[in-house]
Amino acid sequence: MLELSEGKFAQGEMIFRAITIRGLILNKAPIFISDLKKSYDPVPKTINSQMYADMVDSKFSPAVKKLFPRGNAVWQDDCVTIHRSDIALIAILNNFSNRILIEHQADIRLIENVWSIIKQDLDTSDIKTIDDLRKAIKASWRRISENKDLCKRLI
Numbered sequence: 001m002l003e004l005s006e007g008k009f010a011q012g013e014m015i016f017r018a019i020t021i022r023g024l025i026l027n028k029a030p031i032f033i034s035d036l037k038k039s040y041d042p043v044p045k046t047i048n049s050q051m052y053a054d055m056v057d058s059k060f061s062p063a064v065k066k067l068f069p070r071g072n073a074v075w076q077d078d079c080v081t082i083h084r085s086d087i088a089l090i091a092i093l094n095n096f097s098n099r100i101l102i103e104h105q106a107d108i109r110l111i112e113n114v115w116s117i118i119k120q121d122l123d124t125s126d127i128k129t130i131d132d133l134r135k136a137i138k139a140s141w142r143r144i145s146e147n148k149d150l151c152k153r154l155i
Contacts, residue, residue, distance in 0.1 A: 013133060014047070016055060017141075019111050021152045022067045024145035029138040031059055049085035056088065061095040074098040076110075113154040117144055 014033040018025035036055060037043050064073045075096035082088060121140035127133050144150060
């Protein structure tokens with residue numbers, strides 16, 4: 001990943017994503033948290049529980065419903081603190097009737113397979129700026145999402 005030292009922290013991008021047997025969510029590109037934060041006033045320094053719940057309601061759920069119009073998608077919980085907040089869990093419950101609770105999961109994160117492929121793609125890219133990084137991530141994301149056989153194998 002691109003890291004440009006500036007001040008106390010390195011620059012980079014935080015992205016939200018999901019994998020299904022029908023492709024990645026969102027299918028054209030992941031959700032860039034830096035873009036999401038710009039829709040709030042004042043712009044927060046990092047994502048919080050309310051933003052996560054809003055993202056589930058306004059971005060993630062509609063994209064899942066396009067791929068799974070019969071409502072048979074399954075939400076897999078994870079243990080990230082903001083994902084486990086009351087407001088986030090209410091958003092998840094309001095949008096997804098099928099869930100795998102964190103306590104019933106194997107210790108495996110399927111999306112890590114996607115990260116591995118994206119990292120390999122980024123390693124062969126000429127990335128000099130955050131914009132270059134975002135373009136390379138989007139290209140890799142689309143390539144993976146369009147390959148439904150690959151998505152099925154990753155799950």
